[in-house]
Amino acid sequence: MLDQVRGPVATFLGDGTLVGQELADRFEGIEVIIPPPKTASLGPESATAPSARDWDILAIQKNGRMSWQKQTGYGRRSRGETLMGRFKQVIGTTLRSRKLNNQRTEAKLGAAVLNTMTTLGRATFKKVSA
Known part of the structure; x- marks a missing residue:
């Protein structure tokens, strides 16, 4: 890879x-x-190098x-995994096109949709006192 x-x-x-x-x-x-x-344990040269x-x-x-x-x-990895989960939920787990060029276009469109969703931001919540 x-x-x-x-x-x-x-x-x-x-x-x-x-x-x-x-x-x-x-x-x-x-x-x-x-x-x-x-x-995990420290390596044999952990004291010197x-x-x-x-x-x-x-x-x-x-x-x-x-x-x-x-x-x-390291938390960035978690955000990447969340984004891939969102891609699979919104776009799907498989590409529908059979030709490679069409698959590339389909994947780019899916990424564009997710990027648009990301730029719109997340919902914010305010604490309401009773």
């Missing part, structure tokens, strides 16, 4: 994937944000997982 990516990549948000080194090798200066498992994963583990141990998520911006 990575062979299909053209151009620079600034950030990769993942969940339980083992592609961190592959991404670092392919994309210069990429920020890989993958939470370590709850059972800690890896990014070691820093993540230490940050989670010190301040908790939710603090780490806020600090690293």
